[in-house]
Amino acid sequence: MKIVGVAACTAGIAHTYLAKEKLIKGAESLGHQIRVETQGTIGVEEELTADEIKSAELVIIAADVNINGKDRFSDKPVVKVPTHVVIKSPKNLIKNAEKQMRQNQ
């Protein structure tokens, strides 16, 4: 499955980037492809491209604050969770999101 994600936290220093790495490790270990954009104190990094969003089957937003550019995902299945959920159990989150997505299909 192709996944795109956005990570953002309150201070924008630590949790954002830890959540990003956990998402990537979790998704890849489950055999998914993933790209994660970070919105931190130094701004947006690794911004998702329109093509990446278009081909994504699932969007995971791991954020403790409102993210910029939410409208980019308006026609996509979106799972939104606080960063701590991703940091604590990234694989469970992805598995549950996948299950939910299949049920909605």
Next chain:
Amino acid sequence: MNLSKVMQPEIIDLSLSATNKKEAIEALADLMSTHGYIGSKEQFVADVYERELQGKTGIGDHIAIPHGKSESVIKNAIAIGRLQGEIEWETLDGEPVKVILLFAVKKEDSNTLHIKMLSQVAGALADEAICEQLLHSNNAMAIIDAFQTEYQS
């Protein structure tokens, strides 16, 4: 890029003595103050606690990453402390904490490079091997090297 800008053995203490969260944060702030990374220790500790109110900084696996964006910070850096025993902390897995990485971040900074390094260090904590090093290595330089290797990969 070299992580030595933000990680130095002089602010790593692998036998930190503290019996609770407050003592641990104070001890690491003392270390940073002694080596000229922060100005007012009181201000810095207050700013770290400000962040603590916003959510758990214990990320699981006995590691905590308190951080303060503070006007008292002179040089962006990460101090690391490892305790003999474990202390109570607000953690994601409900387990106590043994290793603390205290991030000191300047309030205003035109140079984003250091912040980028700090964020990479935070990201590296997703790696189990790094967490192992933090929990068990007795060599501060080896810990920095492990982060450096992860940073370059």
